[in-house]
Amino acid sequence: MKKTTRRMTKQRKKILEVLKATKSHPTADWIYDQVKKEIPNISLGTIYRNLNVLREMGEIIELSYGSSYSRFDANTENHYHFTCLECGLVQDVDFEVDLDMDKKVNMAIEGDVKYHRCEFFGYCKECK
Amino acid sequence: MKKTTRRMTKQRKKILEVLKATKSHPTADWIYDQVKKEIPNISLGTIYRNLNVLREMGEIIELSYGSSYSRFDANTENHYHFTCLECGLVQDVDFEVDLDMDKKVNMAIEGDVKYHRCEFFGYCKECK
DNA sequence: ATAGATGCAAAGGTTTTGCATAACT
């Protein structure tokens, strides 16, 4: 078991800085553009590598389903899902959708909330 | 304004059939493999085209964030997001995370729920 | 008959990776 020590390079530092300074939940590409203003020759690969490292370090979170491709569902009723962090199994949660939350969020953002999705993560019956 | 009439081809029919017969929330690729058993020369492109059509028809839903690339957030505290269906803006929802839901889901799936994510969708203040 | 769908293959867009070089500690 080898322990890897993380270095806080100027690239990594700047990426984290940019991310901490915004509330816009940016994409890797947007971060790339921002960081390039100060480190013009940084490469996109470095951005991605660092975003992954920072996530592993627990400094940032990634907003996406674990998997990189879409999943489809013929059950169009709004319902919640549970995804196993170990085996990747996705299962329906037999659980009433809380429509009240939409109203609350509506008030908070002053917009027009249509629906919401909830995804639960953890370990399934078999994997835990 | 031209109205397009959808045809129920054997490919489209089979894809929907496969999707309705499973609870596994499959990927396009998995569906491709299944359908190929009965329509061996079907192409992946047809799978994707039909999944998009079926979604537009409201027959199925797609489980993913609208955008195809990941977004990152330096706020690692669990919190909810609201995404505008019109302009794509993603904003934090200032709203308490309901930890009780984790417990309820825990009982339902008999697993070990670690956390959950909620995403609200609708139209933002500016776009509504 | 004709608009809509398919198969094939090529292209697109996002993310990862191999390799030689550079930079921390």
Next chain:
DNA sequence: AGTTATGCAAAACCTTTGCATCTAT
């Protein structure tokens, strides 16, 4: 010195698209 990170470019991966042909209505 030795390990970790970078830049560049190529590759990988998932999804979309152009085009000629076919098919459902």
